Amino acid sequence: MSLEYPDNLRYTDTHEYVDLSGDIAKIGVSAFAVDQLGDIVFVELPEVGDTITKGSAFGSIESVKAVEDLKAPVSGKVIKRNDKAIDAPEIISTDPYTGGWLLEIAVADANEIAGIYSAAEYRSKVEG
Known part of the structure; x- marks a missing residue:
């Protein structure tokens, strides 16, 4: 099965993605993480106003197989969270990049993105 890794996103070792637009970052989990986890049944996220x-x-994601910590790809203040992902976590499994994003944050330092993988680098890492 071929998994998608949109080129406009950056990816971490722990399989979170970040979509940086100016000083706002949208954060979620990659298709690879979803594939490894299996059916996602619960997600715990910080409140709006919290700092990560x-x-x-910054939270956790639970599937039928495991519970994993979610790790922040960049630092900042939570300005929006996807309550749909909390109420119906299966959206993360079916649509991780559009409907299944987790947080939007106001980024403290956009330079933190420098060490995060491009889509090509991430694909190479996870598909070997």
Whole structure:
């Protein structure tokens, strides 16, 4: 099965993605993470107004197979969270990039994106 990794996104070692537009970042989990997790049954996210720190856990995602921490790809303040993903976490499985995003944050330092994989680098890493 061929998984999609949109070229406009950046990806982390822990399989989160970030879509940076100016100083606003949309964060979610990659199709690879969804594929590895299986059916997603629960997601826990921070509240709007909370601050998240690059590399630190900001919530968790639970599937029928495992519970995994979600790690922040960049630091910033939560300005929006996807309550649809909380209420119906299966949307993350079926549409991780459009309907299944998790958070939007006001980025503290856009330079933090520098060490994060491009789509081609990420594809190479996860598909070997």
